[in-house]
Amino acid sequence: MRFRQLELVRYGGFADRVFDFGDGRPDLHLIVGPNEAGKSTALQAIGDFLFGIPDRSAQNWRYEYGQLRLRALIEHEEQLLDVTRRKGKRDTLLKTDGTPFAADPLAQLLGGIDRAGFERMFGMDHAKLRLGGESILGGRDDAARITLEAGTGVSHIGKELTRLTEAASELFKSGGQNPAVNRLMRERSEALAQVRATSISDAEWTQSRQRRTQAEERRAALIEEAEGLDREQARLDRVGRARAPSARLASARGELAELASLPELPLDAATRLIADRAEHLTATELKVQVDADIVRVDGAIAAIEAPGKIVTQRDRIEALEERRPVIAKAAVDVERRRAELERIDARIAATRVEANIAADAALPSAGWRKRAALHLDARRQAKSRDAASLKERARLSRERERIAHDLSALGESTGLPEMIAALALLPTDSGQRLGVAEADTVRKRSLAAERLAHLAPWRGTAALLRDLVPPTEAAAADVRRAAEAALANATAARKEAENAESSAIRAQAKIKSLIAGGTVPTAEAVAAVRGLRDEHVLQVRERLVAPRSPDDDGVGRALSDAIANADQLADRRDAEAARVAEYALMTVAVDEANALLALSAKREERYRAELKQIEDGWKTGLHALGFEPAILPADLGGWLTKRSAALDSEKESIAAQQALETAKSQIGDARTAIVGAFTACGGAAMAVDDPALVQRATERVAELNEIATNRTRLGIEAKSVEDTLAELNDEDKDLAKERAELDEALQRLVLEAGLPQGGDETLMADALEILAQVHDDVGARDSIQRQVSGIELDRTAFETELVEILALVGIARKGEAIDQARQLAASLRDAVRNEEALAAHAIERERLTNELARVQRRLDKAEASIEELMRLAGAATDTELDQMITGVGQRVAARAIEREALNELAGTDNGAGLDALALEIAALPTEDEAAARARIEDRRREVAAEREVVGRTLNAADDEVARAATESAAADAQQAATDTTAALAQAAEEHVQAATAAALLRWMLDRHRATNQAPLIARAGALFKQVTGGAFTGLTIGYANEDRPVILANRLDGNEVGVEALSEGTRDQLYLALRLGSIEGRTGAGALPIVCDDLLITADDARSAALFGVLAAAAKHNQVIVFSHHAHLIDIARQAVGRDGFVLHKIEPASVLAA
C-alpha cells in the first residue's frame, strides 16, 4: 500500500494541510522543514492515521479531541481508498460521506501488524540505525541473529536468548551444585531426613512404654519392701520406747503400796504450809516497819512552819519579781541618756551660731536641706551652660568666615539645566541606534523584496499588491470544486463512453459470431427469404402465363431453392429461438451502446468545455490580476498566505524606513540644541557636526555640576551656622530668665532657714554644710528623749505596784523599791516551799495508815490456813504436821510416776495389754534390738538408691510423653520439607519456562536461517554495494570457528571481512541494507511505506547521497517518506537520484500555516 495523499484536516497545529504523494512515480518523498515546522506532527500523523489516534494524544492543542481528523487516499493493488480517521474508541474510520466503515478497511492492508511493530519494521531513524549497527557487532558470531534482528528491527533477540539461557542455567544444571534447583533438591533431601530423624516412630514409642511399665512395677515392689522395713523399724521403736516406762511403772506401784495408810490431804498441803509460814513471818516484819514510818512522818509535819498571807499575792509578787531586773537596769540607763541629751543640745547650739541661723529660728528641716542642695546644683548648671554658649559663639564666628571665603573662590554655574536638557535630547547610544535602525531598514526592505518575489508567478510592485483584490479562498475552493466536479464528470463520461464503446464492440462481435454460425432465422431474415421466395413465385407465375423458355428450369430451381431456404429458415426459428433472441438482444445492445456512446461523447464534450470555461475564467481572472501563468485554485490558499506575509514585510519595511528618518531628524535637532546650550554656558563656539561636540558638552556639564554641587553644599553649611547662632540666642534668653528665678528662690530659702536677710549662695552653701554635720544629732536627740520618758513611766508603775502588795500582806514600805521587791519575792518562795512540804507529808501518812491495815489482814489469813492444815492432818504440833505432810508428798510423787509411765506406754502394746508388752520387752534384749536396727538401716539405703534409679527412669518416660505432647519438631521439619518442595517446584517451573523460551528462540533463529537468510543476504548484498558506493561488492555467509555461520562483506579487491572489521558507519549501512532487503522481500499485505526520520543526521554528503540511492531503490517496491530539517539534503538528493528521482515536500512552520 502507499499514501497517495495525506491530509491533516484538523490535527496538531494544522488545518487542511495536504501532503500530496502523487502517483508514485517516483515514490521517494523528501519532506523538508525547519524545526517547529510540523515535521514531527506529520510523521506522527502517518502512524495515527494507520493505527488510530492514541487516547492521550498531544495533538489536541489547537483542536479538541473530538475535532481531530486525518484523511488519506490510499492506493493498494490499483484500488484507491478514501479514508478519514477520527479520534475515538470505535468506528474511527469514516467514509467520504462521514459514515463509519462497516469493517476496518486498513486491517487487511496492514497484515496484522500493530503500531509498535510498524515503527520497528518500517520506521527508521538515526538512533535505530546506530543501535542496529551495534547489534550487528554484538551478533557477529551468528549470521541468523544479525539478519533476523536487522530484518525485523527488533534488536534485542540475541540479548533475550542470552538472558533466557543464562536464567535457565542459573536455575538448573545437570550435575551442578549451586543452581537453585540443584540446591533445593539437596535441601529437600536434608529436610526429609530431618523429618525421619525427629519423628517418634511406633517402635520407639512402644519400647518407651514398655520401659515405663517395667519401671513402674519395680517401683511398686520397692515401695512394698520399704514399707516392711518401716513396719519392723516401728516395732523396734515401740519396744525401745516401752522399755524404760515399764520399769518406772513397776517401781511406782511398789512405793504406793507402802504409803497407803496416810490420811488424804490436799495435794498442795506441803507447799501451802510452807507458804503460810512464810507469809506469817513477812507480815509480822512489815507491820513493825510501817508503824515506825508513821511516827517519822508525824514528826516532820510538826517541824514545818505554816505559810502566811503572802501566798495569797503569789501571782502579783511573781510578776513584780519578773519586772524587777528591768527596772533596776532602767535606773542606771536613764541617767546615761540624760547626759547624752545635754551633749547634743550643746552641739546644736554651737552649729546654729556657726551657720548664722537666728537664735529664735527653727533649725532648718531635712526638706530645706534637700531643696537648698538642688538649688545650688541648678545654679552650677546655669553657669556651665553660660560658658558653653560663649565657646560655641566663637566657633560659629570662625565657620562663617571660612564659608564666605570658599564661596568667593568658586565660579558660577549658569546654563547647566539647559545643557543637561539639550544633552538629554541625544541618547548616548544614538549612533548605535541609528546603525541598528539602518540595518533593520535594509533587512526589512530586503525581506519585503524577497517575499514579493516569492509571490511568483504573480509579478508586480508592492503598491500593486496592496491594491490587488485576489479571489478569496472560498471562491478558489468553489472554482476548484467546480473544476474537479467538471473533470470528474468528464472523466466519468469518458469512462462511460469507453464502456459503451466496449459494449458495442462486444455486442457486434457477438453478432458476428452468431452470423458466422449461419443466417440467423430472425423475423427480418425469414421475411427476406420469403420475399425472395415470393419474387420467384411471382416470376414463376409470370412464366406460367408466358411461353416456355429455356431458362424455366433454372427459374424453377431458383424457386425451389427459394422455397426451400424460406421453409428451412422458418423451420429453424423455433429450434434457434435462443440464437435469434440473442441476436436481437445484441442488435439492440449495439444500438444502445452506440446511442450511449454518442451521448457520453456529448456529455464529455460538454463537461470538458465547462472545465475549460472554468479554468479559462480562473486564468483570465488571474491574468488580469498579474499572474503569469495563473496558479491553481488549490494553491491560492498558500499564495494568499505568502501575500499576507509579503504585505506585512512591506509594511514593516516602510515602518523601519520611517523610524530611521525620524531618528536622524531627532539626532540633528539634539545636536543643534547642544551647541546653543554649550555657547550659553560659556563654552567656545562649535560646529553642529563637530564630532567632539557631545564629549565637550558632557565635560562642561560635569564641570558646572561640580561647581553647582559645591555652592549648594556651602550654602547648606552657611545656613546651618546661622541656624545654630539663632538657637544660641534663644538659649541665652532662657538662661537669663532662669538666673532671675534662681535668685528669687535663693532668697526664699535664706528666709526659710533663718539666715541673715540678703544672704547669698555662699552663705547658704556654708549653712548647708554645717547643718549636715549635726544632722545625726538632731535625729538622735528625739529618740533619746523618748527613751528617758518611757523609763520614768516604768519606774513609777513598779513603785505603785509594790506599795499595793505590801499593804495587802501587811508589810511596811521601806528602802529602795528594788531591794524590797527582791525580799518580798524571797519570802514568797519560802512560804510556797513550806506549803508544798506539808501537803506531801499528809499524803505519805495516809498511805502508811492504809499499808498497816493491809499487813494485818495478811497476818490473820496465814494463821488461819496453818490451823486448818493441822486440823485436817489431826496433828497436834508443827513437827507432827511436818512428818505427815512429807509422807503424803511421797505418795503424790509415786502416783505421778505411775501416770506418766502409763501415758508413755499407751499404744505400745499394740492392744495386747501391758503384760504381753512386758513379755515382749523381756524377749528382746537391748543388744538384739541394736543389731536389728542396723540391718534395717542398711536395707533401707539400698531400697532408696534403687527407687531413685527407677524414679529417674519414670521421670524420663514422663518427660518423653510431655515433650511429645508439646514439641513439634517432626511437624516443623515436615513443614520445612513442604516449603522446600514448593520452592523447588517453583524454581523448576521457572527453569522450564526459561529453557523452553530459549529453545524456541534458537529454533526461530534456525528457521529464519533456513528459510529467509539466503535470499535476504542476496538482496541486502546488492543494496550494501549500492549504499557503500561500490566499496563493497556484496555479502556472503561464511563459517567461523566451530562452523558458526557469519556474515562476510566482500571488498572490491575480492577480500572478505567480518562485520567486526567494518567501521561504525559501514555497519550502520549494512544494517540499513539488511532492513531494506527484508522489507523488499515482503510484498502484498503488510508491505507498508518506509518512514525515515532524520535518518541522515550524521552522515556526510557522500554517504547521504549513497543512502538516497538505496532509498530510491527501495522506493520501487515500497513508498519511502524521508523527513528531515536539513535543507541541504535537497541538493544532495538531486545529485544522487536526479530531480525526477524524488518528490520534494517543503513545510512551513505551523504558526505560519495556522495564521
Added chain:
Amino acid sequence: MMPMLGNFTFIHAADIHLDSPLHGLSRKDDAFSQLVRGATRKAFSNVVDLAIEEGAAFVVIAGDLYDGAWKDQSTGQFAIAQLARLARAGIRSVIVFGNHDADSRVTRHLTAPEGVYKLKSAKCETVLFDDLGVAIHGRSYKEAATTENIASTYCSPVAGLLNIALLHTALDGHEGHANYAPCSLGELQAAGHDYWALGHVHDHAIRSDHPHVVFAGNTQGRHIKETGSKGAVVVRVEEGAISHVEHRATDEVRWAHARVDASGARDPIEALAAIQSELRPAVLGANGRPMAARVSIEVDGALAQRLKADPAWFEAEVRGHAAGVSDALWIERVKVVARDAAVPIGLPLELQELLAQALDDPDCLRAIENAVAPLTAKLPADVDDPDIAPLLSSARARDGEALVRAARALVAARLGEGAD
C-alpha cells in the same frame, strides 16, 4: 426415668488434620514460615479454648483429627493432651475417624483420656449422655477409601433424647473432595436425628435446618484453595432442641485469593493500586491473623505484555506493595492473566509468522522437549504440583504443545517489550 432435656452448648469440629503442613509457602519468607508454623495444632488448641470459653458440655469431632498415616507419635500425644484439657474442664469428647485417620492407621495407638469416646468402625455406636438427654451416634471409617453409604447403617434415634449423628462424608459430592461415604441430603433429613455433624468437606456449610445437616469445615486452611474463615461450629441447645448454630473462626493463618480486574490499566502503578484495594478488605477480614494471599490479576494491552515479559519483577513489586497493606500479609503467588494474550504487541510480521509456525514444527517441539528433559530426569517424582508448576507438569506429561504455547507467550512478550 425420662432424662431432663436441658440447656447446653456443644462444639462441632472436623477435619483438624493435625500436623498437616501448609502448602505453597515456598520458603520465600522465613519470618512468615515461622509465624505460621504449627498452625493446625494451634487451631485445634483454639477449638479447645472455644469449648472451655463457651462452657460447652461436649465436643464432637467428625473425622480427620489426624492428617494421615501417623508417623510421628508426638502428633497423637498433642491430641491426647488437648483432649485431656477438655476432660479436666469437664467437657466430654466424641470422635469418629475419617479417611485421613481411619481405624487401620490410627486408633490402635490412641489411649484416650477419661471422657473421650472414640466410636468404632465395625458398626454404628451410640453414646448416651443421660445428664444432658443426648444420644450421639456415629461410626468411624475402617479403611481410608470408604466408598459405601455408611449413613444407612446408622442407629435409629433414641426417643425422647436429642440425637446427634457424626458422619464423615462427601454427602452428594463436593468439588475437590473424594466422594467417600456417599449419601443424600434427603436421606439424612429423613433419618430422624436432630443434628448431623458432618466432616470431610472443608468449607463450612449448613445444608439443612431442622434437622440440621452441618459441615463444620476444617479448623485451619492449609493451602490456597482453602480460603476464608476456618473454624468450628458452636451449637446452642435450649430445652432439648437446637436453637442456634454459629460458625466461629479458629484458624491461625488465613488464606485469601485476591482476583483483581485491572483491565484498562496503563501502567504497573495502576495495577498495583488495584491490587492493594483488593487486599485491604481481605486483611481486615482476617482480624489481625497472618494472611497468605494469592493475587490473580487480569490485565490487557501493553501492560499485560510488560508484566508477562518480566513476571519476577512484578511479583517483587506486588510483595513490596503488600507490605504496605499489612506486615502480616504474605503473597503466596502472583498470577498475571493476560486478557488478550493471543495478540502480542510490537512484533513485526516476520516474528509473528515464526511464532505461529512453531506449534506445527516437529523440530521445534523436539527442541523444547529436549530443553527440559535433563530437569525432568533429575527432579524427584513427587515434586509435581500443577498449581505451582503447571509447565513442569506439562513437561513430565510430555505435553510439548503446552510448553510451546507458554514459550511462545514469553518470547512474544520479551521481544515485544520495549517497543514504545
